[in-house]
Amino acid sequence: MPQTIAARIEADIEAQILSGTWPPGSRLPYEHVMMEQYRCSRMTVSKVLTGMSARGLIVRRRRAGSFVAIPNADRAVLQIEDFAQQALHSGQSYRHAIHHRSLRALRRGELTALGLATSGQVLEVHCRHELDGIPVAWEERLILVDAVPAIIDEMFLSIPPGTWLLQHVPWNKAEHVISAVNASPQQARQLSIEEGAACLELHRRTWLLGSLVTDVSLTYPGSRYRFSGCFSPGGPA
Amino acid sequence: MPQTIAARIEADIEAQILSGTWPPGSRLPYEHVMMEQYRCSRMTVSKVLTGMSARGLIVRRRRAGSFVAIPNADRAVLQIEDFAQQALHSGQSYRHAIHHRSLRALRRGELTALGLATSGQVLEVHCRHELDGIPVAWEERLILVDAVPAIIDEMFLSIPPGTWLLQHVPWNKAEHVISAVNASPQQARQLSIEEGAACLELHRRTWLLGSLVTDVSLTYPGSRYRFSGCFSPGGPA
DNA sequence: TAGTGGTCTAGACCACCGC
DNA sequence: CGGTGGTCTAGACCACTAG
Numbered sequence: 001m002p003q004t005i006a007a008r009i010e011a012d013i014e015a016q017i018l019s020g021t022w023p024p025g026s027r028l029p030y031e032h033v034m035m036e037q038y039r040c041s042r043m044t045v046s047k048v049l050t051g052m053s054a055r056g057l058i059v060r061r062r063r064a065g066s067f068v069a070i071p072n073a074d075r076a077v078l079q080i081e082d083f084a085q086q087a088l089h090s091g092q093s094y095r096h097a098i099h100h101r102s103l104r105a106l107r108r109g110e111l112t113a114l115g116l117a118t119s120g121q122v123l124e125v126h127c128r129h130e131l132d133g134i135p136v137a138w139e140e141r142l143i144l145v146d147a148v149p150a151i152i153d154e155m156f157l158s159i160p161p162g163t164w165l166l167q168h169v170p171w172n173k174a175e176h177v178i179s180a181v182n183a184s185p186q187q188a189r190q191l192s193i194e195e196g197a198a199c200l201e202l203h204r205r206t207w208l209l210g211s212l213v214t215d216v217s218l219t220y221p222g223s224r225y226r227f228s229g230c231f232s233p234g235g236p237a
Numbered sequence: 238m239p240q241t242i243a244a245r246i247e248a249d250i251e252a253q254i255l256s257g258t259w260p261p262g263s264r265l266p267y268e269h270v271m272m273e274q275y276r277c278s279r280m281t282v283s284k285v286l287t288g289m290s291a292r293g294l295i296v297r298r299r300r301a302g303s304f305v306a307i308p309n310a311d312r313a314v315l316q317i318e319d320f321a322q323q324a325l326h327s328g329q330s331y332r333h334a335i336h337h338r339s340l341r342a343l344r345r346g347e348l349t350a351l352g353l354a355t356s357g358q359v360l361e362v363h364c365r366h367e368l369d370g371i372p373v374a375w376e377e378r379l380i381l382v383d384a385v386p387a388i389i390d391e392m393f394l395s396i397p398p399g400t401w402l403l404q405h406v407p408w409n410k411a412e413h414v415i416s417a418v419n420a421s422p423q424q425a426r427q428l429s430i431e432e433g434a435a436c437l438e439l440h441r442r443t444w445l446l447g448s449l450v451t452d453v454s455l456t457y458p459g460s461r462y463r464f465s466g467c468f469s470p471g472g473p474a
Numbered sequence: 475t476a477g478t479g480g481t482c483t484a485g486a487c488c489a490c491c492g493c
Numbered sequence: 494c495g496g497t498g499g500t501c502t503a504g505a506c507c508a509c510t511a512g
Contacts, residue, residue, distance in 0.1 A: 004500065018445065024404075031479070041502045046479080047284070054288070063478045063510040070404075076315045076413040076441075076464075169257075175467050176313040180417040180435040180459030198417040198435040198459070204313075208255060222417030222435070227313075229413050241481065268498070278483045283498075300491045300497045 005040045009048045017057070017068055024070040028058065031066075078229040080202070082163055083129050083136070092131045096160040099190075100126035103145070103152065110142070114205070114212055121145040123152065125161050128190055135191045136224055141216040147208055165206075165214060173207040178227065181219070191221050198222035242277045246285045254294070254305055261307040265295065268303075315466040317439070319400055320366050320373070329368045333397040336427075337363035340382070340389065347379070351442070351449055358382040360389065362398045365427055372428045373461055378453040384445060402443075402451060410444040415464065418456070428458050435459035 016022040029037070034045045049066055052058045060066045087094035106119050122142045129137040141161050143151050148169055156164060179201045188195040200220040206213045253259040266274070271282045286303055289295045297303045324331035343356050359379045366374040378398050380388050385406055393401060416438045425432040437457040443450045 006500075030477090041504085043280075043482095043503090044501065046481090047500095050480085051288075051291070060479065061510085062480080062508075063476085063512090065478070076317055076411070076415075076439075078313045078315065078413065078415070080313055173467065174313070175465070176315065177463050177465045178313075178315070178415060178437070179463035180437040180457075182419075182433070182435045182459075196419070196433060198419045200415070200417040200437075202313075220417075222419075226414055226416035228415070243481075267496090269496095278485085280484090280501095281482065283500090284481095287499085297498065298491085299489075299499080300493085300495085302497070 005038055006044055006048050009034065009038055009040075009045060010052065013048070013052065014057075022068050024068050026068050027064075028066040028068070076229060078227045080227065082166065083131065083160070084163060087131060090131075093133075095130045095133070096156075097128045097130070098125065098156050099128060100124065101156070114142075114215060116212060125156065127156070127160055129160065134224065136220060138187055138190045138219045139216060141214060143214045144212055147211055147213045162216065169208060169213055171206045171208055171213060175205045177203040179203070180222070183219075183221075187219055191219070193221045193223070200225060200227070202227075242275055243281055243285050246271065246275055246277075246282060247289065250285070250289065251294075259305050261305050263305050264301075265303040265305070313466060315464045317464065319403065320368065320397070321400060324368055327368075330370075332367045332370070333393075334365045334367070335362065335393050336365060337361065338393070351379075351452060353449060362393065364393070364397055366397065371461065373457060375424055375427045375456045376453060378451060380451045381449050384448055384450045398451075399453065406445060406450055408443045408445050408450060412442045414440040416440070417459070420456075420458075424456055428456070430458045430460070437462060437464070439464075 013022075013028065022028065028034075028049070031042055031045045031049065035042045038045070049058065049060060053060050053066070056069055058066050059069050083096070084094050086092075102124050103121060104124065106114075106116070106122050110116075110122075111119060121144075123145055125139070125141045125143070127139040127141070128135055129139065139160075139162070143161065143165070145152060148165070150168065151164075154164055159167075181199050181201050182196045183191065183193055183199050185195050187193075187199065188197065191199070193199075199222050202218045202220070203216070204218075205215045250259075250265065259265065265271075265286070268279055268282045268286065272279050275282070286295065286297060290297050290303070294306055295303050296306050320333070321331050323329075339361050340358060341361060343351075343353070343359050347353075347359075348356060358381075360382055362376070362378045362380070364376040364378070365372055366376065376397075376399070380398065380402070382388060385402070387405065388401075391401055396404075418436050418438050419433045420428065420430055420436050422432050424430075424436065425434065428436070430436075436459055439455045439457070440453070441455075442452045
């Protein structure tokens with residue numbers, strides 16, 4: 001039995017939904033009803049319902065009431081852990097190797113591809129990630145120098161670019177695209193796999209206050225890496 | 238400028254974090270300070286901070302204060318839309334074809350693979366999904382009959398299994414694994430692609446109140462399908 | 475237009491934990 | 494021990510909308 005009134009209300013509602021007593025689309029008791037039922041103030045009930053609404057479990061409509069949400073899509077929340085952290089957890093040794101690092105101006109084609117209006121300098125970094133000496137990812141990254149001026153002094157000798165950015169730059173928005181590709185000859189060489197082997201490709205763009213910070217493409221050998229994650233309606237777990 | 242006091246407080250805090258004025262690990266003003274600053278009650282401030290804490294943007298500690306969270310992993314939230322819904326949005330035509338449907342007992346190997354203690358009946362369904370007549374996914378699904386008794390009367394003639402389940406069964410927890418594989422001869426045939434072509438494989442298990450409901454494996458041709466999604470620290474967007 | 479949720483107030487008491 | 498966050502109250506007014 002939960003300790004607080006709010007937690008008890010929430011647990012009760014979730015139990016009703018999960019048991020099927022309140023199927024998707026059905027109306028919950030009105031706030032003032034639950035307020036009497038639990039002998040608490042309306043604020044307490046409201047706080048619980050607002051939270052559940054924010055998590056997508058219920059839908060609230062003025063003058064109509066609160067309703068159990070009808071899901072129309074599955075959401076998958078993936079944890080994409082830093083390699084160094086992952087190595088710590090699993091006891092493996094992590095190592096990264098910078099294969100390329102250059103400061104240059106953005107090309108015209110990249111401007112449109114990245115949805116940028118004005119040009120600027122970028123730092124381009126190619127990097128290989130290894131766990132226990134085995135290549136697990138090939139990274140090609142562009143970092144917008146205007147967004148992260150401090151980057152020009154960083155050589156990424158002890159910290160890989162992604163970790164450096166995580167530690168130095170907060171981010172506002174990220175966009176992910178996950179696809180599957182057959183390894184190109186270059187990728188196959190970098191990852192020590194057969195040409196044509198299936199690879200996961202993660203493309204991510206990260207923004208800070210509406211301006212692009214970095215655009216990265218990570219290629220993982222399908223035989224050595226997978227994304228996994230859990231998702232509960234009650235929030236990631 | 239946001240309308241409500243709470244929204245203004247939240248926007249201000251996020252701006253401070255994003256601008257780097259309050260880097261990860263730094264302490265936020267105490268509740269009573271913000272209360273005076275915004276000339277509002279403590280409840281209003283507390284509600285905002287509680288919400289940001291629930292979303293992982295800040296960490297709150299008694300006697301110490303509230304702090305900007307230090308992220309250690311990227312989170313990607315993927316929307317995995319129902320094919321029928323996706324077709325509606327894009328104006329494509331959706332069609333599914335059931336290739337196999339059988340009611341049988343669980344095999345011993347499956348029991349351990351699915352982490353089940355007691356045996357039971359399962360409905361096994363194989364199904365192909367097509368958009369504009371082109372195969373976009375091959376589905377192999379097990380449905381635990383004990384968890385969804387109504388399923389035995391469903392032939393999935395007009396509704397594919399995943400959609401039927403979404404409409405009839407609420408779920409508690411889902412686990413996703415995304416990997417890349419080279420198409421097997423059978424998969425290549427079902428999806429009209431070359432053998433060995435890179436495919437995305439999505440494996441999902443869904444639970445209701447701790448008991449497994451369904452275990453599904455979806456194979457998408459890498460050339461025709463990708464997962465994408467946005468994630469903001471302020472919640473999925 | 476009546477009743478719902480949305481928001482806010484000005485207090486209160488408690489649990490916890492860093493000093 | 495003091496001050497923080499955690500929780501709750503008993504009201505209030507407003508905005509929206511279904512009937």
